[in-house]
Amino acid sequence: MYSKRLFIVFIITCIAAYSTGKLLDHTYKKRWATLFFEKTDALVKDSTNYDIIFLGNSRVHFGINPFYVDSVTKLSSYNFANGGSDAEDILLTSSVYLQKHPAPKLAVISLDMGALNINESLKTCYHYLFYLDNDTINKYMKRAGYLTGLIKSLPFTKYSFFNEYNRTSLFIKGNQYPEFGHNIYKGFLNIHPHMNSKAVGLFNPRPASDRLWDTAIIYFRNAVAEFQQKGTTVVFVFPPERISSMTRQSLFRKTADSVFKSIADEYHLTQFHFENNPVFSDAYFVDDIHLNEPGSKIYSMQLSDSIKKIFPGK
Numbered sequence: 001m002y003s004k005r006l007f008i009v010f011i012i013t014c015i016a017a018y019s020t021g022k023l024l025d026h027t028y029k030k031r032w033a034t035l036f037f038e039k040t041d042a043l044v045k046d047s048t049n050y051d052i053i054f055l056g057n058s059r060v061h062f063g064i065n066p067f068y069v070d071s072v073t074k075l076s077s078y079n080f081a082n083g084g085s086d087a088e089d090i091l092l093t094s095s096v097y098l099q100k101h102p103a104p105k106l107a108v109i110s111l112d113m114g115a116l117n118i119n120e121s122l123k124t125c126y127h128y129l130f131y132l133d134n135d136t137i138n139k140y141m142k143r144a145g146y147l148t149g150l151i152k153s154l155p156f157t158k159y160s161f162f163n164e165y166n167r168t169s170l171f172i173k174g175n176q177y178p179e180f181g182h183n184i185y186k187g188f189l190n191i192h193p194h195m196n197s198k199a200v201g202l203f204n205p206r207p208a209s210d211r212l213w214d215t216a217i218i219y220f221r222n223a224v225a226e227f228q229q230k231g232t233t234v235v236f237v238f239p240p241e242r243i244s245s246m247t248r249q250s251l252f253r254k255t256a257d258s259v260f261k262s263i264a265d266e267y268h269l270t271q272f273h274f275e276n277n278p279v280f281s282d283a284y285f286v287d288d289i290h291l292n293e294p295g296s297k298i299y300s301m302q303l304s305d306s307i308k309k310i311f312p313g314k
Helices: 002-031 033-044 066-073 087-100 126-130 135-143 148-153 155-160 164-171 214-229 251-267 293-308
Strands: 052-055 077-079 106-110 233-238 270-273
Touching (some): 002 033, 002 155, 033 087, 033 126, 052 066, 052 087, 066 077, 087 135, 087 214, 106 214, 126 135, 135 148, 148 155
Parallel strands (some): 052 077, 052 106, 106 233
């Protein structure tokens, strides 16, 4: 009798946990759809043939708008960058993209010294825990310290790994992203419509260190090699930066620039430089390195003009 009751309690508990997990999944996906899930669905569940893809961290995610790129080049592009991405996340995205999509004509990888830090950004990429059926994502998240086997078997357990910020987000209501013009488009997002607007944090990034992560160099080289083996042209781009930016004075900046130049030389890559472009005055930034929406429009169109030198378009 006792064993039977225990079994019934176990079954009821599992059903309750499963149902609660499904409800939390729906809530979390809805909350972070614009920032993460729409993009990751396009990466993992779609097989659209894009001519151009953009990879990198927040300076791409919030800086390069495919609407203007497509308009200028007459090609089809998608912004697959993630805020806070390091070299490991860029390699993960590259690998999964090439598994699920035809190889693009052009892969534009934005360079930032933060991508060479020991950020371990995958430890806070909780949205990837919803895609563990993909073997590559599963492998990377397992390496990041997650019990992926347990999460796949009991999906509701993934919330035990979330930090307080992400757990709290389950209970926040309302639209967190204002929509205007084309500020949300094919993986791009920028919520700052005004000149000299002040930045509003979209998530809690890990603090960057000033120490070179040697493994990051390997990840960058592997990403470039994977694309080139598929016949994709790879371009390195250095994004705009405020003239008064403190990062310009960093000793690590010189190290990072040297690493990127070495990789570009090794793989014979074209490089686009916008970091010293005088067009980008302080009015176009929300902080030292992130553009507001007017700035992102100009950047996207100038980048498009550079791309047209490689691919004249259709």
